[in-house]
Amino acid sequence: MVDEMPPTKLNKHEQRTKETRELLLQAAEKVFVRDGYEKADLAEIAEIAGRTKGAIYGQFKSKEDVFLALIEATALRRRVTMRDLLEDSRSTEENIRILRKFLLSLAKDEVWSLLILEFKLYAIRHPEARERLLDIYKRMRPQDEETEYIAHLGKPPRGKQSFTRTKAVHASFAVLYALQFEKTFDPHLFQLADVERISATVFDTLFGIK
Structure with missing residues (x-):
């Protein structure tokens, strides 16, 4: 119920970073729902997203x-x-x-x-x-x-x-x-x-x- 800021146009690098983040979160959702938080494996999340495990640490700590x-x-x-x-x-x-x-x-x-x-x-x-x-x-x-x-x-x-x-x-x-x-x-x-x-x-x- 609060107004959102209009989206800004992304350059190619920013767009790819955004796409990687979205793919990782989509994969994470599947793994977290299936295995629970404690047993969820970051390497599997990266594999499902079609990215390396390093891509996860490029986005998240x-x-x-x-x-x-x-x-x-x-x-x-x-x-x-x-x-x-x-x-x-x-x-x-x-x-x-x-x-x-x-x-x-x-x-x-x-x-x-x-x-x-x-x-x-x-x-x-x-x-x-x-x-x-x-x-x-x-x-x-x-x-x-x-x-x-x-x-x-x-x-x-x-x-x-x-x-x-x-x-x-x-x-x-x-x-x-x-x-x-x-x-x-x-x-x-x-x-x-x-x-x-x-x-x-x-x-x-x-x-x-x-």
């Missing part, structure tokens, strides 16, 4: 750097998608509908929920990694998050059961990620339709939609 870059790149890509969806909206009510639709569109993407859970568990056990992850979140969020959300989504409904817009937004996505994880763990208990329906119900409750 460590496996932790690769993971954090992957999280940041994915989150930024989603912000751009959300910004584009909101571009033609003319009311807070429509913005809420768009946010709801965007949230539910992510229900089919289980990769992100597995990645973020994997690294958050690692970060909880490693305080320095946790601080780095929180720093990424802080840099990506507006300084006054609640004011920004109110500007786009309107003020939260009044009452003891009401939540700030900031908590409502973050809780909505947290519930979705948790349900996606449970679906992956036990697909007989939760199916895609359940994830979508429960997420929609939680969203409507948090945002006071009747």
Whole structure:
């Protein structure tokens, strides 16, 4: 929901560096999801990307750097998608509908929920990694998050059961990620339709939609 700077034109070297980084992150996503953070091997990531292991260290300092870059790149890509969806909206009510639709569109993407859970568990056990992850979140969020959300989504409904817009937004996505994880763990208990329906119900409750 924050405006992005217009992209600058890259020279050939910068373009190749950008392409290498993207290939490495795509490969990293596959390996991290399949093997988890601790067992992920940088040499295999480079091999899948069609690059040497040295190419990884030309872009990143460590496996932790690769993971954090992957999280940041994915989150930024989603912000751009959300910004584009909101571009033609003319009311807070429509913005809420768009946010709801965007949230539910992510229900089919289980990769992100597995990645973020994997690294958050690692970060909880490693305080320095946790601080780095929180720093990424802080840099990506507006300084006054609640004011920004109110500007786009309107003020939260009044009452003891009401939540700030900031908590409502973050809780909505947290519930979705948790349900996606449970679906992956036990697909007989939760199916895609359940994830979508429960997420929609939680969203409507948090945002006071009747």
